[in-house]
Amino acid sequence: MFKKVFLAALALIGSVSLANAQEVFHKGTTAINAGIGLGSYYSGITIPPLSVSLDYGVADNLINGNNGSISVGGFAGYTASSHTYGTYKSTFSYIALGGRGAFHYQFAPKLDTYAGLMVSYDIASASSNSDYAGASVATSGINWTLFLGGRYFFTEKIGGFAELGYGFYNLNLGVTFKL
Numbered sequence: 001m002f003k004k005v006f007l008a009a010l011a012l013i014g015s016v017s018l019a020n021a022q023e024v025f026h027k028g029t030t031a032i033n034a035g036i037g038l039g040s041y042y043s044g045i046t047i048p049p050l051s052v053s054l055d056y057g058v059a060d061n062l063i064n065g066n067n068g069s070i071s072v073g074g075f076a077g078y079t080a081s082s083h084t085y086g087t088y089k090s091t092f093s094y095i096a097l098g099g100r101g102a103f104h105y106q107f108a109p110k111l112d113t114y115a116g117l118m119v120s121y122d123i124a125s126a127s128s129n130s131d132y133a134g135a136s137v138a139t140s141g142i143n144w145t146l147f148l149g150g151r152y153f154f155t156e157k158i159g160g161f162a163e164l165g166y167g168f169y170n171l172n173l174g175v176t177f178k179l
Helices: 002-020
Strands: 030-038 048-061 069-085 088-108 111-129 132-152 156-168 171-179
Touching: 002 088, 002 111, 030 069, 030 156, 048 088, 048 171, 132 171
Parallel strands: none
Antiparallel strands: 030 048, 030 171, 048 069, 069 088, 088 111, 111 132, 132 156, 156 171
């Protein structure tokens, strides 16, 4: 009995604090993320996926008049690798430039959670040399990425972020700044 009452009281306190919490990300908010990717889809990475992204709030108060917002923004990322085996050397580089949009929902104070889609123009190049022959190839194209993320603000303007994604990285961790 005591356990049920305790859990009910905890749920009530949590819902009241969320209802009174001001949105962390709303219309007019600009956030810049600088991150480093972990668990890249590319093997033998010498330079891990480095990225910078920007999110700008264009709509807010979409759910119950006090939560839920939409952002649009941009993304730039770079990763590279280099391998040497005796006289054989190979290099690979990958650049992603894209636009992204996300839906933000605040579950707790100071925590901005979001899910989104990015469409990017990706440029990949690879080259190799050996005693016998050398080769290089470059390709580019349109790619899409789904991502799920969260930002926790330690102060009103500075926080940390984490994003799970399909595309440029598996997990992106870094710092975020609100302008």
